[in-house]
Amino acid sequence: KQSGLAGSSHSGKALRHILETLPREELFQSSEDELFRTAMGVLGLQERVRSRLFLRRDKYSRFISALVYLPRERFNTDVRLRIEAMLKEALHGEYVDSSVVLGESPLAQVHLIVRPKPGEMLDVDTAELEQKLAQVLRNWQDDLREALVTRHGEAEGLRIAARIGKALPAGYIEDNSTAVAANDVSQLDALTGPDDLRLSLQAVPRESGDGLRLKLYRQLDDIPLSDALPMMENMGLRVIAERPYRLSVDNAPVYVQDFEVESTAGAIDAASVDEAFGETFARVWHGDAENDGFNRLVLAAGLHWRQVAMLRGYCKYLLQTGVPFSQAYVEGTFTRYPLLARLLVELFEARFDPATGHESKEDIATGQAQLKAHLDVLAAGDEATLKVLKTVVDARKGDRDAQMQAAREALLKLMDRVSSLDEDRILRSFMGVIDATLRTSYYQT
Structure with missing residues (x-):
């Protein structure tokens, strides 16, 4: 009633x-x-x-x-x-x-x-x-669904959760947080086919300081360890352990290869280099870039794979002109002096980038901020080095000649600290050959 x-x-x-x-x-x-x-x-x-x-x-x-x-x-x-x-x-x-x-x-x-x-x-x-x-009733899948909805919006987040989130095996759920899983599931959903390869480099907290995890995502087949390890080592990573996971999505196998790794270049900011590292690894895997020690500069100097390819091209040229050093020795020199490698790239781009002198104020400010962030990391808090590098950053808002002059002067000042005469000769050879270059197809992408 x-x-x-x-x-x-x-x-x-x-x-x-x-x-x-x-x-x-x-x-x-x-x-x-x-x-x-x-x-x-x-x-x-x-x-x-x-x-x-x-x-x-x-x-x-x-x-x-x-x-x-x-x-x-x-x-x-x-x-x-x-x-x-x-x-x-x-x-x-x-x-x-x-x-x-x-x-x-x-x-x-x-x-x-x-x-x-x-x-x-x-x-x-x-x-x-x-x-x-x-x-109490909330489970891991609920948290994953919520994380995906926050990241992709409700309709897309629920679709990804239903398509891939539910396919995650029990072993994966025990090993990973929902925040990590949301990134992995998003990467798997973005795969376009069996030839597509996606990567993610993530920092993970450990008792002894932040560690690194490298994840590879593929459809149908995983990458054999014998192929993956040399590529990782040439990119400055030492592999400690691997945890592979196999999922079934749309009645086809999908793989997540989770590697625990260490950087041989010292501490790195995984978030800032993740995209460049992933693209470089994929380019090497597909044969668009060479698999050698120059690739360590992606992590060590924060370079893009094409900037690395430019330095590699100059090395090959110098070897043909009779420079008495092996490619491995040149790679080792750049690995020891990543800041100088970054400044050589700056010199090249100041000399040849068609956009120089035509950028908007906003583009100039963005470029200066990005360059300063890279150089600050490479300077590692050395006040004298930071003072030298400030002129390079400030010159970004000037004309081409001012940028070239600032990069060249910074290189010459910092080369005085190079301890080995052979390494000094290598670095000056790169400066000389960049200065001697008349034109380039580098920007014809």
Whole structure:
């Protein structure tokens, strides 16, 4: 009568079913108001299935009765035990008894009797307990779905979660956080076919300081270790361990190869070099770039793969002119002096970049900020070096001649610190051959 529902209506029949399936002691021990609130609350769950908690205190304060409703597909023994532990802690319970009803309803009903310790006076906040219940029921896949929706928007995030998130194996879920998984799942979804290769270089916290993880994503086949290891070593990474994962997406195998790695170039900012590193690795894998020690400059000096290719091209030319050093020795020199490698690139670009002198104020400011960030990292806090490099950054807003002059003067000043005469000769040879170059097809991409 209080509900105002007709007994023959759909909602009326649902309410009658709810009353008939309530624990019998609840029917006898609840007041009419308590029974009405509980029954109508459960009725409200029929349209939008979710978790809900109803508490009733025994009038003699011997126990607290808790009725928990939750989506049936979420219920299992582990969930029941976690609910029991949560209520026992929140209600200062000494004992907890529970019983479960699983019928044709999309909701599972768990009835718990919590007996507090003698003399305990409780101030129970049902809303707070419902929030804790939601956290108890929340699983890894929920968090992943939410992370993907935040990253891609609701429609796209839910599509990716349904397509790939549900395919993640149990071993992967145990090893990875949802934040890491959201990135991996996004990379896998972006694969365009069996020839596509995507990479992600991520920093991971460790007791001894941040470590690195390199992940490769492919369809149909993974990359054999014998192929991957030489490429990683030539790019300045030492492989410590690998954890491979195989998924089935759209009835086809998809692979995540997770490598624990260390940088041989010292500390690096994984976020800033991730994109350049991934593109270089893919270019080498597809045969667009050579697989040699020059590729260490991507991490060591923050260079793009084409900038590395330019330095490699000059090295090949110098070897043909009779410079008495091997390519490996030249690679080692640049690895030891990545800042000078970066300044040689700056000299080349100041001399030949068609955009020089035609940029907008915004482009100049952006270019200066990016260059300063690169050079600051390479200078490693050395005040004298930073003072020299400031002139290079400031010259970015001038004309071509000013930029070339600043880069050349910075190179000459910093070359005075090169300890080996042979390495000094190599670096000056690169300066000489860049100065001797008349024109280039480098910008004809």
